[in-house]
Amino acid sequence: MIYQRIPPCPALQDFVKEYMLCHFIADPACPPVIQPLPPLPEHGLEFIPKGLATSINQQTGERSKETRYVIFGQPVSRINFIMPDEEYLVIRVIFQPGGLFRLLGGVPLNEFTDKIADAEQILEPDIRFVNDQLLHAKSYSQLIKIIEEFLWNKIRRVKLETHAVDKIGQLLQGTPTRFSLDWLADQACLSPRQLERKFIERLGIGPKLFSRISRFHQAFMHKEMHPQLDWFTVAVNYGYTDFQHLSKDVNQFAGVAPNTLLSEYARSPAKILQLA
Template identity: 35%
Template sequence: MKSEIYKPHPALQDLVNCISIYEVDFTKTQGLSNIYRFVPAYQRYIIFYLEDPIKVLKPGNGDFITKSVCVTIGPQDQAVTLDMGRRHLALCIAFQPSGLHRLLRIPMSEIYEQDFDTRLLLGNEIDEITERLKGADNWAHMVSIIEFYLLKKVSLLKPVLPVDKAMAALVSTGGNITMEELASLACLSLRQFERKCTERLGMPPKQYARLIRFCKAYQLKELFPRKTWTEIAYNSGYYDQMHFIRDFKKFAGITPSFIHEDELRNTIRLHKIMV
């Protein structure tokens, strides 16, 4: 597997956290499964799938559903199963906490637990970008295509507000900061802060904080499979094992004991790339 994470253009850094590209040919990588359990992430994404299409199996559905070439992923708190095909090449735009809300200009609660063909949200220019990405000379060229498109959008965006900076602080602290401190950073009452966060994040800030802590823990396990879950829970800001297990069951749908080192070694471990 090959992957690279790019820091966005300085003018985009209030909007985009990072741009990542990852590629794997499962026909040439023995022992690596193309089926991946993707647990919820605190990031909001637009992803271009430039080789085989992605297929997604959601809880309660009977079969995988093939997605479009470019997918916008809303706030989620349930794990899904991905079929990544035989040849996988993806470019992922990971937004700042309120970045996707600022770009799309819709409340994130309206796309909660959903994903969309990005053309429905941003128009047919996505087709042109997709073709340019497929014809790019290299990955750096692909990133420049995305940055050029987003830079044209920046002047149309609403300015960053104190509440947006407060949400960035929530991420930077790993979800370990009080709601009162965040409301103060946002220059809002606690109730106003909760309402603004739900609009921008698609979920209340306390739930988002839980999701951040869980994601940090899961990312650590993917990076260091031999670490025990107890070590990881402690390093991720959990004060006791029961809170960690409760969050794990909520967001992953299983308990930590169901995930073993062998399973992690046999997947491509997207969370260490995308989060």
């Protein structure tokens, strides 16, 4: 199994934060592999040239089969992926805050919140040819090159500029501590109401929820990487007043108790193979 996070070329860094590449070949004789994915503070585009997983929204129970190319909006619910019993290859393009909004010509990102949409219905049909090229790529570096050529052809025609709200999104991705809405609005030279509206339009959800998802994710990953730390210490280090408030976020975003999520994550394919 290959699991990598890859930075974009300099020309695309204003739009693309990173790529996530996952490639594995399942053993049909083994039970289906289930990959739990609580919400992350990210949205983007996926290319799946080999294999298709089945996704189940844990909150709604909605079940759907992946398509070859999808746009995924900002998630707010946990998704469980049932991996195919065959070769599976996915390249995820994770956009900078505001990047996908600009690429789509100003389509409000709240139309995609907690959803997975067929990218062919939204982008030009030439995305099909990209997937054909990916299917016949000879290396992982060639996969990224093909996708970057496709993105560059789109991005060089983009007319929408970055907005101060995009920088607020980057701030909350990196340091999701307890900023007041008034302070964030002041940094963007907007009123709190304008900030909320622009943030939802460009990132899909409001800044407070986005910050909570980012903080939950960082706190959980820190605990996973440092199992010797107790939950209270982790909670306080990430700005929670106590463990109960962190536990509440874990329950809302992952649907289980904190230690249960740790156990589930430990059984994920990438973790078993020590790739994540």
